[in-house]
Amino acid sequence: MKTLAERIGDRSATVGVVGLGYVGLPLAVCFADVGFDVVGIDYSSEAIAQLHSGEPTTGDIDPAALTAHLKAESIRLYDSYEPLETADAICICVPTPVTEHREPDMSYVRSAAHGVAEYLGRGQLVVLESTTFPGTTDELVRPILEATGLRVGRDFALAYSPERVDPNNQRFGLQNTPKVVGGVTAKCGDLAALLYSQIVTEVVPVSSPRVAETAKLLENLFRHVNIALVNELALLCDRMGLDVWEVIDAASTKPFGFMRFEPGPGVGGHCVPVDPFYLAWKARSYGFHTRFIELASDVNTSMPRHVVQKVIEALNSRAKSLRGSQVLVLGAAYKGDIADTRESPALRIIPMLHELGAHVSYNDPHVPSLSANGWTGRSEALTDAAVQTADCVLILTKHSSYDYERIAVLASLIVDTRNALRPDAGCHVFRLAAQPAHVHAEAAAAIYERHSRPPSQPRATRPVLAAEA
């Protein structure tokens, strides 16, 4: 009988993937692509039915590749955990959102761990991939698995290896992004490293699951803090009448010691706005206050309000109020060319505009319908007439399929939060933090005029009152 290491080495092992979403599905396809038998488990029977019909649950998968694997039975899909009995290695890729109080919601990981525990057998390798707080693998998953009577390191192996996939990144995918792996014991780490070395070009072993868990959070926190930094700079540039994009372009010419980040209407996605709270929450149990996380969150979550203010200012320049105006939002996904709307700034901005009395419609070629804090709508066709009749076109996502030059020609007023339009697109374009110079000149002149007028007469002596008297 071959050992697990031998079965992984010659790819005769069966790999189980629990949770077939943005992370789990591409992973399942990757293992099947290199010759492993894969059992995919998702507790959502709708998701399983959708996958069986050849429709991937995420845009990063080639539907033909999935269909071919399903047909050849190199991937078999189930909505129950029982088939995990036949798996040699199991990767858990379930969601790790936050509760309404911004605390880790571990219910998915807990239920997946219980499902895996039910069919845990001697010699199996279990790897948690979900992004989570340091200690999850050891303090939460391990006790659930060991409650079966089996012992980690003796009867089964347990490790943590974070998923680093960046949706729609054309340069870096699963295979060419190094994979960090930390085992509960050295042998657990070796087995997990061997498994991932079958599908990725580089595995980075670390000394424990905790190191790997914290490294993943650091990566996303780094993005969160740096996006907050440029967002704050954008707010300052807006006050100063500076084009923040020109500033960033200039700074980006430094060939060392600077990394480009872009401001925007807020941060979105399942990771960057959420993961830092996992670290903040864990830090609190050590009596430690993570000030950078709180500050970055404050700045990033203030951006949607700034965008709404920008729309109000833009309409104001046309002597229009937001109430009653037609606002056409372009883009609802949290970033360009994807369909993911999780934590998207659009989900906050659209309801705010709606509550302030605007008639909001949206177009997103990747998002057919949207439901945001009580506001629901369907993506409207992006016709010339729709652009022309809008009182304000608000660009929230930079999808490459939009013809921005044409939009700039047709629209009467645009608020561009993504630097989608050229700086010289016209004075009807209000940019996130690059107020057109004429607006500043006009505003400055108006303020000067207001302050240089003699103070208004006291109320009691105003002519209208005198006449009434």
Ligand SMILES: NC(=O)c1ccc[n+]([C@@H]2O[C@H](COP(=O)([O-])OP(=O)(O)OC[C@H]3O[C@@H](n4cnc5c(N)ncnc54)[C@H](O)[C@@H]3O)[C@@H](O)[C@H]2O)c1
């Ligand atoms: N989406 C990304 O770009 C990305 C990148 C890196 C890391 N991550 C992390 O990976 C993890 C998974 O994220 P995702 O984006 O793939 O989530 P997702 O919501 O796209 O998919 C999760 C899937 O798991 C299923 N599921 C939930 N609980 C289950 C359970 N107990 N048993 C079986 N199936 C279950 C759901 O039905 C869903 O299909 C999260 O921790 C996330 O933070 C995500």
